[in-house]
Amino acid sequence: MADTERTVIENCAVATVDAADTEYATGHIVVAGDVIESVGAGPAPEGLPGVVRRVDGTGHLVTPGLVNTHHHFYQWLTRGLAQDANLFQWLVALYPTWARIDEPMVYAGARGSLAMLARGGVTTAADHHYIFPRGSGDLLGAEIRAARETGVRFTAARGSMDRGESDGGLPPDFACETTEDALRATEEAVDRHHDPAFGSMLHIAVAPCSPFSVSTELMREAAALARRKGVRLHTHGSETVEEEKFCHELFGMGPTDYFESTGWLGDDVWMAHCVHMNDSDIGAFARTGTGVAHCPSSNARLAAGIARVPDMLAAGIPVGLGVDGTASNESGELHTELRNALLVNRLGRHRENALTARQALRLGTYGGARVLGRTAEIGSLEPGKLADLVLWKLDGIGHSSIEDPVAALVLGAAAPVTLSLVGGRPVVEDGRLRTVDEDDVARDARDQARRLARIAADAD
Numbered sequence: 001m002a003d004t005e006r007t008v009i010e011n012c013a014v015a016t017v018d019a020a021d022t023e024y025a026t027g028h029i030v031v032a033g034d035v036i037e038s039v040g041a042g043p044a045p046e047g048l049p050g051v052v053r054r055v056d057g058t059g060h061l062v063t064p065g066l067v068n069t070h071h072h073f074y075q076w077l078t079r080g081l082a083q084d085a086n087l088f089q090w091l092v093a094l095y096p097t098w099a100r101i102d103e104p105m106v107y108a109g110a111r112g113s114l115a116m117l118a119r120g121g122v123t124t125a126a127d128h129h130y131i132f133p134r135g136s137g138d139l140l141g142a143e144i145r146a147a148r149e150t151g152v153r154f155t156a157a158r159g160s161m162d163r164g165e166s167d168g169g170l171p172p173d174f175a176c177e178t179t180e181d182a183l184r185a186t187e188e189a190v191d192r193h194h195d196p197a198f199g200s201m202l203h204i205a206v207a208p209c210s211p212f213s214v215s216t217e218l219m220r221e222a223a224a225l226a227r228r229k230g231v232r233l234h235t236h237g238s239e240t241v242e243e244e245k246f247c248h249e250l251f252g253m254g255p256t257d258y259f260e261s262t263g264w265l266g267d268d269v270w271m272a273h274c275v276h277m278n279d280s281d282i283g284a285f286a287r288t289g290t291g292v293a294h295c296p297s298s299n300a301r302l303a304a305g306i307a308r309v310p311d312m313l314a315a316g317i318p319v320g321l322g323v324d325g326t327a328s329n330e331s332g333e334l335h336t337e338l339r340n341a342l343l344v345n346r347l348g349r350h351r352e353n354a355l356t357a358r359q360a361l362r363l364g365t366y367g368g369a370r371v372l373g374r375t376a377e378i379g380s381l382e383p384g385k386l387a388d389l390v391l392w393k394l395d396g397i398g399h400s401s402i403e404d405p406v407a408a409l410v411l412g413a414a415a416p417v418t419l420s421l422v423g424g425r426p427v428v429e430d431g432r433l434r435t436v437d438e439d440d441v442a443r444d445a446r447d448q449a450r451r452l453a454r455i456a457a458d459a460d
Helices: 073-078 087-098 103-119 139-150 179-193 216-229 241-251 255-261 279-288 296-301 309-315 335-346 357-371 405-411 438-459
Strands: 006-015 023-032 035-041 051-056 060-064 066-068 122-129 153-160 202-208 233-237 269-273 291-294 319-321 389-393 417-422 425-429
Touching (some): 006 389, 006 405, 060 357, 066 357, 073 438, 087 438, 103 139, 103 425, 103 438, 122 139, 139 153, 139 202, 153 179, 179 202, 202 216, 291 309, 291 357, 296 335, 309 319, 309 335, 319 335, 335 405, 357 405
Parallel strands (some): 006 051, 153 202, 233 269, 291 319
Antiparallel strands (some): 006 023, 389 417, 417 425
């Protein structure tokens, strides 16, 4: 690799989030091409060939890039609505509007969501898109295009719904697909877009929406499809007490038992929320290696409850963090979820022993990589892994008096991003996106949000 271009970052604190949680009070990292070549204490080695950039990280902390494991990008256009509702009330209020989305709207919402994520240190994002109104265009393609332009590594979870109002579900019928159409479109998405190679910028997951908007046939067939294609599975699970009641009434069992009966537990599966889990549920997830996307802010916004994250981690369950859709987490930022995960879980029965700052950082990095099945590539700063990393500025007024840099990042104010690399390529510098025009993204999102509101109002 003598002729490879290198970037050197040094004089910074380093939190590797490797298996030993190795940290350096003052250290360096060398990026060669798109991978990490070395990381260690003190300055970088002398005489490195091909150094095209040298960054003085004094006053900074470098960490792995954050990994967002659950989102709904299109909801960027419907923020601030149904402010005082639980999940089912919120869905009933917003589904009629969401059912009017089209390709330009989804593209604008995805750009806004991705821009906010990237600017806050996210280098890999997963989105769960499950609404495909008839005649609305290539919605998944719009998201993929937005992710490519933003420069963020992307897992597109191709969702689906086939249980509309006429079948006892919550969404309007015209926002749903038939079972056959959903399966066919999902398989086409995998065949067209999924790239399993090392360093891939795009994965596809199979992702029916939830037990109360999806038939049992679609759940079973989707699981079989994913395993035939060798891709991961994603859905919502055990989010609210209402969902628990719904599953018992409809299926005669709780959500976890229902998921297991349809083939939806396994080390290739991750579920969003998992708030209402009993000891048996946690045991089933641990036994099967099923992952969890923990969304503390959204769970609080919709009064869903406090997920048992400390118990999940103790059982060995893979747990990552998720923003969730910005109609239930209006900030749209993952780095604030590090703090909220710690604080919310300390309100539970484990109190001050629930989570540490370093466990919160691990949830947002390595935990997310584990949930998405990418720990060989991302989630920690180690030689040979992809150069997805973030340099956080901690010498400003919001952090300078906190001696522990990891505590400063997790417990302090949202830290500015001085540099974010995805595969060694700068995506953010000095708090601004390098890949897209933020002002243009904001204008387009505003215009499409207003257009969606007008169309939805006219439909009423």
